Amino acid sequence: xxxxxxxxxxxxxxxxxxxxxxxxxxxxxxxxxxxxxxxxxxxxxxxxxxxxxxxxxxxxxxxxxxxxxxxxxxxxxxxxxxxxxxxxxxxxxxxxxxxxxxxxxxxxxxxxxxxxxxxxxxxxxxxxxxxxxxxxxxxxxxxxxxxxxxxxxxxxxxxxxxxxxxxxxxxxxxxxxxxxxxxxxxxxxxxxxxxxxxxxxxxxxxxxxxxxxxxxxxxxxxxxxxxxxxxxxxxxxxxxxxxxxxxxxxxxxxxxxxxxxxxxxxxxxxxxxxxxxxxxxxxxxxxxxxxxxxxxxxxxxxxxxxxxxxxxxxxxxxxxxxxxxxxxxxxxxxxxxxxxxxxxxxxxxxxxxxxxxxxxxxxxxxxxxxx
Amino acid sequence: xxxxxxxxxxxxxxxxxxxxxxxxxxxxxxxxxxxxxxxxxxxxxxxxxxxxxxxxxxxxxxxxxxxxxxxxxxxxxxxxxxxxxxxxxxxxxxxxxxxxxxxxxxxxxxxxxxxxxxxxxxxxxxxxxxxxxxxxxxxxxxxxxxxxxxxxxxxxxxxxxxxxxxxxxxxxxxxxxxxxxxxxxxxxxxxxxxxxxxxxxxxxxxxxxxxxxxxxxxxxxxxxxxxxxxxxxxxxxxxxxxxxxxxxxxxxxxxxxxxxxxxxxxxxxxxxxxxxxxxxxxxxxxxxxxxxxxxxxxxxxxxxxxxxxxxxxxxxxxxxxxxxxxxxxxxxxxxxxxxxxxxxxxxxxxxxxxxxxxxxxxxxxxxxxxx
Numbered sequence: 001x002x003x004x005x006x007x008x009x010x011x012x013x014x015x016x017x018x019x020x021x022x023x024x025x026x027x028x029x030x031x032x033x034x035x036x037x038x039x040x041x042x043x044x045x046x047x048x049x050x051x052x053x054x055x056x057x058x059x060x061x062x063x064x065x066x067x068x069x070x071x072x073x074x075x076x077x078x079x080x081x082x083x084x085x086x087x088x089x090x091x092x093x094x095x096x097x098x099x100x101x102x103x104x105x106x107x108x109x110x111x112x113x114x115x116x117x118x119x120x121x122x123x124x125x126x127x128x129x130x131x132x133x134x135x136x137x138x139x140x141x142x143x144x145x146x147x148x149x150x151x152x153x154x155x156x157x158x159x160x161x162x163x164x165x166x167x168x169x170x171x172x173x174x175x176x177x178x179x180x181x182x183x184x185x186x187x188x189x190x191x192x193x194x195x196x197x198x199x200x201x202x203x204x205x206x207x208x209x210x211x212x213x214x215x216x217x218x219x220x221x222x223x224x225x226x227x228x229x230x231x232x233x234x235x236x237x238x239x240x241x242x243x244x245x246x247x248x249x250x251x252x253x254x255x256x257x258x259x260x261x262x263x264x265x266x267x268x269x270x271x272x273x274x275x276x277x278x279x280x281x282x283x284x285x286x287x288x289x290x291x292x293x294x295x296x297x298x299x300x301x302x303x304x305x306x307x308x309x310x311x312x313x314x315x316x317x318x319x320x321x322x323x324x325x326x327x328x329x330x331x332x333x334x335x336x337x338x339x340x341x342x343x344x345x346x347x348x349x350x351x352x353x354x355x356x357x358x359x360x361x362x363x364x365x366x367x368x369x370x371x
Numbered sequence: 372x373x374x375x376x377x378x379x380x381x382x383x384x385x386x387x388x389x390x391x392x393x394x395x396x397x398x399x400x401x402x403x404x405x406x407x408x409x410x411x412x413x414x415x416x417x418x419x420x421x422x423x424x425x426x427x428x429x430x431x432x433x434x435x436x437x438x439x440x441x442x443x444x445x446x447x448x449x450x451x452x453x454x455x456x457x458x459x460x461x462x463x464x465x466x467x468x469x470x471x472x473x474x475x476x477x478x479x480x481x482x483x484x485x486x487x488x489x490x491x492x493x494x495x496x497x498x499x500x501x502x503x504x505x506x507x508x509x510x511x512x513x514x515x516x517x518x519x520x521x522x523x524x525x526x527x528x529x530x531x532x533x534x535x536x537x538x539x540x541x542x543x544x545x546x547x548x549x550x551x552x553x554x555x556x557x558x559x560x561x562x563x564x565x566x567x568x569x570x571x572x573x574x575x576x577x578x579x580x581x582x583x584x585x586x587x588x589x590x591x592x593x594x595x596x597x598x599x600x601x602x603x604x605x606x607x608x609x610x611x612x613x614x615x616x617x618x619x620x621x622x623x624x625x626x627x628x629x630x631x632x633x634x635x636x637x638x639x640x641x642x643x644x645x646x647x648x649x650x651x652x653x654x655x656x657x658x659x660x661x662x663x664x665x666x667x668x669x670x671x672x673x674x675x676x677x678x679x680x681x682x683x684x685x686x687x688x689x690x691x692x693x694x695x696x697x698x699x700x701x702x703x704x705x706x707x708x709x710x711x712x713x714x715x716x717x718x719x720x721x722x723x724x725x726x727x728x729x730x731x732x733x734x735x736x737x738x739x740x741x742x
């Protein structure tokens with residue numbers, strides 16, 4: 001593996017859309033006792049359910065800590081590869097590389113990772129094991145790696161259409177805990193230099209109480225070129241209403257890199273999902289404080305789905321809107337089967353199915369975007 | 372990866388000779404401070420020199436502990452893959468899988484490992500990290516694995532010709548610290564069941580003071596079908612003389628699985644190599660005792676070479692016989708270049724170049740042996 005100090009775009013590389021075909025996928029076996037209730041045993045099961053669906057159509061590699069390898073190997077299907085790798089938590093989306101291709105070769109971008117805000121408003125300390133994973137995953141996969149550790153970025157904060165357009169949120173990318181010395185223009189330039197994009201659509205915000213500083217992948221996602229889903233509520237008294245509405249306003253007047261207007265599909269939110277006292281008792285405290293408190297609202301959203309080659313894996317919350325979300329997504333992904341997975345255990349950790357996965361695009365995809 | 376409980380031979384698999392073509396090779400980055408003097412910094416350099424030669428013609432994967440990854444990555448060539456894996460020490464030959472093939476598929480045998488003798492006369496405690504490596508390496512390489520953990524065996528204690536013959540030593544395989552409940556016949560049967568061999572040639576002993584209970588790979592190796600090299604001294608006062616002579620007697624009257632007599636090429640030993648006081652001071656103590664003492668004789672032997680696709684990597688000791696050993700091997704391996712590497716730093720750890728490597732045979736080798 002070569003460690004590269006050039007920029008992917010100048011080398012002819014770009015980030016394909018998630019809905020383009022994948023070579024594989026990366027996940028991490030959960031373990032952190034202040035993230036996952038009661039020692040992560042229930043979270044493991046939910047992760048395995050997600051893994052089973054993804055592994056139907058993609059080569060899946062799951063990273064397990066030394067002490068978790070035996071359990072991961074026992075719980076996961078034979079055709080899933082389990083490899084040993086230390087991690088601080090289990091958010092592959094944010095700590096695995098962002099993969100870029102040029103139609104022949106695949107490379108990984110190794111962004112800086114500081115636990116969603118570092119010493120300013122990060123969620124745990126230290127985060128060194130997470131921050132080292134992207135490079136090691138590139139090494140494992142025999143992909144050269146771009147050293148972008150000077151720039152803090154998580155995979156969950158960006159979505160691309162593979163045709164030159166990137167979706168992100170101002171709440172996250174302009175947060176003080178990430179790249180405070182970069183102007184908005186400098187951040188735009190870095191994204192353009194690294195991801196082969198020409199147009200960045202800045203949504204103002206994400207999901208209410210999303211502790212990632214409102215990652216885009218919990219509120220809005222491309223389902224096809226010029227088509228997006230947006231997490232939505234019609235309840236004007238819900239603090240989420242104003243957030244989703246501000247995003248809708250941006251999306252309705254936006255054009256993508258190819259000058260197209262976007263079609264926005266509203267994906268209803270579940271009713272607010274809150275922590276129970278019993279769940280809180282199953283979480284270790286951190287720095288003298290509980291990590292969750294009873295009745296705390298979690299950032300539940302159906303947008304946090306993963307698009308695999310044959311499926312769309314969508315979180316379910318035991319809510320009346322569970323089926324509606326699946327039906328909307330099924331209409332938007334006619335070549336894939338949408339599978340719902342009960343995801344409360346993943347949500348308690350702070351994210352959802354998209355957050356615990358990272359796709360590895362096919363390296364030989366025809367260059368979809370007009371560069 | 373499937374964990375298999377059948378036996379390789381019944382499944383049509385066998386262990387090819389080391390001199391057959393390889394897909395790759397496995398090594399481990401050294402770290403143990405009671406094995407490698409002065410924190411293993413010099414040993415690392417010697418390992419890297421070995422790795423550089425092997426990686427000229429084979430896909431090399433080096434296992435590094437979490438804390439060693441950065442150093443291993445920095446020191447090894449770009450085209451060597453570094454992966455994270457915990458280990459107790461750095462002897463890939465003895466802890467990596469023994470690979471078997473059927474002409475299409477490759478699988479790995481996961482033998483039990485107990486640090487060369489377990490609680491009886493093992494060399495360190497605990498050895499659990501080492502014992503878990505073979506299975507994890509199979510997982511990494513996407514090879515199904517045979518669970519043979521009930522049988523203690525190290526790769527360094529066996530050599531095959533790929534045509535049905537296995538070389539081993541009674542000193543090691545019949546030692547009390549390995550499989551004390553197995554008769555010699557039961558051990559023979561297990562080797563036949565696992566490695567696709569029909570004939571086992573039992574050498575009585577190995578190299579004097581070899582703390583592996585005298586692994587065969589330090590005294591005798593196949594260089595071609597029906598041809599072996601044997602570590603040799605003409606000094607009748609050297610305790611090694613009787614050991615080598617007893618092996619020669621066996622080899623001279625042996626026939627292989629195909630009924631052929633063996634041609635024995637004597638490979639001279641270097642003059643006794645002993646520890647210096649300064650080297651001993653650079654080793655951590657273990658269980659209240661020094662791991663080496665000044666003037667202790669080490670088990671130096673030129674037979675401990677590795678056969679890669681294009682090279683034979685042979686230890687050198689700054690001895691008058693260094694060049695002679697290379698010349699003999701060069702004549703025996705006319706299609707490969709023999710490369711000598713100064714190996715004192717590896718020898719201090721207790722083994723040599725063969726011990727720190729494990730070949731991955733080409734899975735599509737034509738089935739060489741008459742089964």
